[in-house]
Amino acid sequence: xxxxxxxxxxxxxxxxxxxxxxxxxxxxxxxxxxxxxxxxxxxxxxxxxxxxxxxxxxxxxxxxxxxxxxxxxxxxxxxxxxxxxxxxxxxxxxxxxxxxxxxxxxxxxxxxxxxxxxxxxxxxxxxxxxxxxxxxxxxxxxxxx
Numbered sequence: 490x491x492x493x494x495x496x497x498x499x500x501x502x503x504x505x506x507x508x509x510x511x512x513x514x515x516x517x518x519x520x521x522x523x524x525x526x527x528x529x530x531x532x533x534x535x536x537x538x539x540x541x542x543x544x545x546x547x548x549x550x551x552x553x554x555x556x557x558x559x560x561x562x563x564x565x566x567x568x569x570x571x572x573x574x575x576x577x578x579x580x581x582x583x584x585x586x587x588x589x590x591x592x593x594x595x596x597x598x599x600x601x602x603x604x605x606x607x608x609x610x611x612x613x614x615x616x617x618x619x620x621x622x623x624x625x626x627x628x629x630x631x632x633x634x
Contacts, residue, residue, distance in 0.1 A: 493531070493539060493542060494531070495528045495529070495531040495532040495535075496528065498524045498531060498542070499525060499528040501521075502524035503521075505517045505518075505520045505521035505524060506521045509521065515561060518553075518557070519550050519551075519553045519557065519558075520550050522549060522553040522557070523546040523548075523549040523551075524546060526545060526546075526549040527545045527546040530545045577623040577624075577625065577628070578623050580605075580623055580628060581621065581622065581623050582619070582620065583620050584617055584618070584619045584633045585600055585617070585620065585630075586598070586617055587607070587613070587616050587618055588604065588614065590612060590613050590614045591608075591609055591610065591612045592611055593611070594608055594609065594611065595607070596612070598618065598628070605626065605627070605628050606626060606627045607627070607628045607629070607630045608627060608628070609629060609631055610631070610632070612632065616632065616633075617632070618630035618631060618632060618633055619633040
């Protein structure tokens with residue numbers, strides 16, 4: 490007879506996380522949390538029956554959906570609302586290569602299909618810079634680490 494071992498639950502959690510990454514939606518994440526906790530429960534109590542394991546899986550998956558879904562929605566909405574209509578703001582934090590040198594504190598950088606004015610310390614073309622601020626069509630940059 491087949492016996493479920495704790496690592497079977499963890500393998501299921503890994504498969505569910507892969508599905509979460511490849512398919513749209515956020516359903517498999519909660520199931521993966523339930524499978525992970527069921528694996529820990531079985532590790533803590535090796536004699537636990539399959540019915541109890543499935544119960545732990547179901548309760549934790551449902552509870553994580555109730556608790557985590559609003560938090561994930563709030564996090565995603567905050568990030569989307571910040572940059573949804575502001576392409577310039579969405580560039581903050583990106584590392585790019587200087588298209589032309591920064592001379593006298595001014596230069597240009599090519600990002601995607603556009604060319605942007607940059608302000609920052611003098612540097613030669615080809616250096617990597619990180620966008621730290623965006624105002625209008627001008628980006629403030631610093632040397633990238």
